[in-house]
Amino acid sequence: MPDIGQLSINAATLRKQWKLEDIVAGVAQMGIRGISPWRDQVAQAGLAPIAQRIRDAGLEVSGYCRGGMFTATERAGRAAARDDNRRAVDEALELGARCLLLVAGGLSRDRDGHVASKDIAGAREMVRDGIGELLDYARPAGMPLAIEPQHPMYAADRACVNTLAHANDLCDELAPRGGDGLGVAVDIYHVWWDPRLKAEIERAGAAERLFAYQICDWLVPTRDLLTDRGMMGDGVVDLPLVRSWMEGAGYRGLHEVEILSERWWAEDAQHVLATCIERHATRT
Amino acid sequence: MPDIGQLSINAATLRKQWKLEDIVAGVAQMGIRGISPWRDQVAQAGLAPIAQRIRDAGLEVSGYCRGGMFTATERAGRAAARDDNRRAVDEALELGARCLLLVAGGLSRDRDGHVASKDIAGAREMVRDGIGELLDYARPAGMPLAIEPQHPMYAADRACVNTLAHANDLCDELAPRGGDGLGVAVDIYHVWWDPRLKAEIERAGAAERLFAYQICDWLVPTRDLLTDRGMMGDGVVDLPLVRSWMEGAGYRGLHEVEILSERWWAEDAQHVLATCIERHATRT
Numbered sequence: 001m002p003d004i005g006q007l008s009i010n011a012a013t014l015r016k017q018w019k020l021e022d023i024v025a026g027v028a029q030m031g032i033r034g035i036s037p038w039r040d041q042v043a044q045a046g047l048a049p050i051a052q053r054i055r056d057a058g059l060e061v062s063g064y065c066r067g068g069m070f071t072a073t074e075r076a077g078r079a080a081a082r083d084d085n086r087r088a089v090d091e092a093l094e095l096g097a098r099c100l101l102l103v104a105g106g107l108s109r110d111r112d113g114h115v116a117s118k119d120i121a122g123a124r125e126m127v128r129d130g131i132g133e134l135l136d137y138a139r140p141a142g143m144p145l146a147i148e149p150q151h152p153m154y155a156a157d158r159a160c161v162n163t164l165a166h167a168n169d170l171c172d173e174l175a176p177r178g179g180d181g182l183g184v185a186v187d188i189y190h191v192w193w194d195p196r197l198k199a200e201i202e203r204a205g206a207a208e209r210l211f212a213y214q215i216c217d218w219l220v221p222t223r224d225l226l227t228d229r230g231m232m233g234d235g236v237v238d239l240p241l242v243r244s245w246m247e248g249a250g251y252r253g254l255h256e257v258e259i260l261s262e263r264w265w266a267e268d269a270q271h272v273l274a275t276c277i278e279r280h281a282t283r284t
Numbered sequence: 285m286p287d288i289g290q291l292s293i294n295a296a297t298l299r300k301q302w303k304l305e306d307i308v309a310g311v312a313q314m315g316i317r318g319i320s321p322w323r324d325q326v327a328q329a330g331l332a333p334i335a336q337r338i339r340d341a342g343l344e345v346s347g348y349c350r351g352g353m354f355t356a357t358e359r360a361g362r363a364a365a366r367d368d369n370r371r372a373v374d375e376a377l378e379l380g381a382r383c384l385l386l387v388a389g390g391l392s393r394d395r396d397g398h399v400a401s402k403d404i405a406g407a408r409e410m411v412r413d414g415i416g417e418l419l420d421y422a423r424p425a426g427m428p429l430a431i432e433p434q435h436p437m438y439a440a441d442r443a444c445v446n447t448l449a450h451a452n453d454l455c456d457e458l459a460p461r462g463g464d465g466l467g468v469a470v471d472i473y474h475v476w477w478d479p480r481l482k483a484e485i486e487r488a489g490a491a492e493r494l495f496a497y498q499i500c501d502w503l504v505p506t507r508d509l510l511t512d513r514g515m516m517g518d519g520v521v522d523l524p525l526v527r528s529w530m531e532g533a534g535y536r537g538l539h540e541v542e543i544l545s546e547r548w549w550a551e552d553a554q555h556v557l558a559t560c561i562e563r564h565a566t567r568t
Contacts, residue, residue, distance in 0.1 A: 107504075107520055115504045118522040124479065153437045155477035156504045156520045162477055193439035195408065195450055220391075220399045220440045225506060236391055236440045238402040 007280045008034025008062040010214065010258035011041055014272060016265035020045045021053060023269075028057035030273050034254040038065045042091060051094050062254040063146065063185065063212045064088070064097035070130030071105035071123045071160070073116050078126065081105075082133060089138045098253065099146040099211040100138065101185050102131065104159040115157060123160045131182070132174045139181035146211035147171065148185035153225055164191055164200035171209050179208030186246065187214035187258065189229055192237045198245050205249025213246055215239060215284055216259045227262045231275060233283030243284055255280060291564045292318025292346040294498065294542035295325055298556060300549035304329045305337060307553075312341035314557050318538040322349045326375060335378050346538040347430065347469065347496045348372070348381035354414030355389035355407045355444070357400050362410065365389075366417060373422045382537065383430040383495040384422065385469050386415065388443040399441060407444045415466070416458045423465035430495035431455065432469035437509055448475055448484035455493050463492030470530065471498035471542065473513055476521045482529050489533025497530055499523060499568055500543045511546045515559060517567030527568055539564060 009032055011023045018026065020041040027035050035054065042050055054061060067088040072078045092100040104127040110116035117123065131147065138145050147167040150159035161167055167184045175182035184204050191197055204210050217235030222228050232239055243255070257276045264272055293316055295307050302310065304325040311319050319338065326334055338345060351372040356362045376384040388411040394400035401407065415431065422429050431451040434443035445451055451468045459466035468488050475481055488494050501519030506512050516523055527539070541560045548556055 115520055118520050118525075120477070120522070121479075151437065152435065152477040153506070153509075156502055156506075160477075163479075166479055193404070193436045193444075193446055195405075195447075218440055222437070222440075222509060225437075225509060236399055236402050238404070241402075 004032055004277050004280065006253075006255045007032050007277060008036060008060070008254035008256040009273065009276060010036040010065065010256050012038055012065065013257055013259045013264065013276070014269050015041065017269040017272070020050055024050070024053050024057050024059065026269060026273060028059055030277065032273070032277070034060040034062040034256065036061065036063045036065060036256050036258070037095070039088060039091065042095070047091055047094055051096070054095065060254065061095050061097040062256045063099050063101050064092040064095055066101040066103050066148075067134065067145070068103040068159070069105040070127045071108045073108040073110050077109070077111060078130065081130065085130070085134050086137050089134070089141060089143045092143050093141060097143070099144040099183070099185070101146050101148050101212065103148055103150060104161040106155060106157045106160055120155065120160055127161060128170060128173065131170060135174055135182055144211055145182050146185040147182070148187055148212075149190055151190040163194055163196070164204065165196055168200055168203050168209070171204075171207065183209035183211035185212035185214060186210065188237055188239065188242060189214070189216050189218060192218055192242065197242070201245045201249050205251065208250070210246065210249060210251040211253070212256065213251060213253060214256045214258045216257065224262070227260050229260050231259060231264060232257070232279040239284040255284065287565050288316055288561050290537075290539045291316050291561060292320060292344070292538035292540040293557065293560060294320040294349065294540050296322055296349065297541055297543045297548065297560070298553050299325065301553035301556070304334055308334070308337050308341050308343065310553060310557060312343055314561065316557070316561070318344040318346040318540065320345060320347045320349060320540050320542070321379070323372060323375065326379070331375055331378055335380070338379065344538065345379050345381040346540045347383050347385050348376040348379055350385040350387050350432070351418065351429070352387040352443070353389040354411045355392045356410075357392040357394050361393070361395060362414065365414065369414075369418050370421050373418070373425060373427045376427050377425060381427070383428040383467070383469070385430050385432050385496065387432055387434060388445040390439060390441045390444055404439065404444055411445060412454060412457065415454060419458055419466055428495055429466050430469040431466070432471055432496075433474055435474040447478055447480070448488065449480055452484055452487050452493070455491065467493035467495035469496035469498060470494065472521055472523065472526060473498070473500050473502060476502055476526070481526070485529045485533050489535065492534070494530065494533060494535040495537070496540065497535060497537060498540045498542045500541065508546070511544050513544050515543060515548060516541070516563040523568040539568065
């Protein structure tokens with residue numbers, strides 16, 4: 001019987017096979033302890049009923065995906081992001097989530113949604129300001145925010161925070177006391193390549209900022225920038241080593257499997273869950 | 285008449301349209317000052333005859349692509365890389381190249397060429413040792429080596445040196461006096477996203493280590509990890525800004541256009557060259 005004590009399933013992993021209600025039921029039935037839903041899935045299921053289902057199933061919510069996307073060329077766009085992020089905080093509270101994950105947003109987009117700026121330093125300033133403003137809302141409400149650095153290949157169109165060092169710097173600037181409602185999410189897929197990974201995990205741990213840990217694997221070759229992430233053990237990341245760094249830095253939370261993959265979306269959902277359980281126990 | 289004084293063409297940009305002999309002739313005919321050939325192209329053309337053609341055409345060789353690939357699980361594989369890299373140095377000398385570009389190699393491969401290790405820290409040690417050993421050969425011969433950090437999306441299968449900071453660190457360790465036969469190549473495509481880019485360009489410049497500058501653009505969306513690089517001006521990189529950083533740090537060398545792109549490989553070669561000239565003058 002594999003040890004599944006710290007396993008959580010990010011609901012994007014099964015988004016093409018099952019509705020969120022089915023994912024909640026399926027995850028609970030397998031004895032898995034946690035889940036992490038996405039906002040579009042929650043909207044489809046209805047916030048109050050799905051929150052009730054998750055509670056009834058006894059599942060922890062290891063994180064809520066996601067807030068962020070702070071960048072826009074126009075003030076109205078940034079104001080819309082602010083309002084939407086506050087709603088995300090409210091939803092995360094009702095779901096009892098451990099934290100709200102923040103994906104920063106890439107280069108600024110215009111009102112039609114097109115990337116309309118080459119000013120990446122300016123985008124990074126918008127992100128800093130946006131997180132600071134959201135923190136003023138989320139901290140008194142009691143919802144921790146977790147900045148998730150994304151792989152540099154997403155810098156233009158998804159997130160201009162691309163290293164754990166940058167996320168830690170933002171935490172130092174915006175919540176200097178440490179652990180004070182602002183932290184980081186470490187997603188293996190985005191940060192595995194970074195020569196400073198161990199040091200920055202230790203830095204985040206020392207400040208009590210390790211709020212979430214997401215796992216999958218990096219495949220060789222990777223055939224698509226978005227939807228070719230690997231099941232743990234199928235790729236090249238030394239997952240036990242990174243887990244040891246997380247634990248050494250004090251992380252005791254869940255290990256959330258997030259696999260965006262056409263290959264795994266084409267599999268039977270029960271089989272995917274069984275594979276996650278086995279691989280989590282043996283390959284991470 | 286656009287200013288093409290510092291333009292150089294990396295021969296990979298036209299590799300599907302023309303043989304290297306034709307690229308040399310075409311580049312010279314357009315009044316372009318420099319070229320950067322690849323080893324497979326040189327092998328096909330013959331080293332001595334193509335070196336003569338490049339001299340006769342009056343072209344500078346802004347860099348020779350490429351050495352490196354230092355990582356292998358077996359000692360025999362690393363010895364083969366060492367010998368091959370020495371041949372690359374000899375070829376670069378005969379071509380009169382400004383430098384030999386080094387692409388580090390990714391995770392170690394076995395004798396069949398498959399990635400066979402998850403030890404990225406170990407791969408980075410092999411790279412350090414490999415560059416150090418090659419430097420002992422190249423420095424007395426008079427051929428500068430330029431470490432080219434590659435985008436983190438290539439960390440597993442192409443190069444485990446993924447930031448200019450890492451390349452600068454290697455230079456500090458292996459050639460601490462600065463400018464001493466070991467430097468860096470700044471390729472926009474690989475490093476544009478890095479929040480430390482300006483600082484690390486300045487650091488390299490202060491140590492007289494800016495040996496090469498390669499330009500293209502990052503497209504949104506990017507549809508392929510390898511062959512969807514953009515023509516200058518078609519993407520999201522603030523090329524004039526990065527050029528100003530290079531020049532501010534003392535770089536006076538050529539601006540080498542390297543575009544690996546199915547879209548541009550499908551165009552008429554003369555049209556590609558004319559577009560490079562126009563975009564270099566107006567968009568970089």
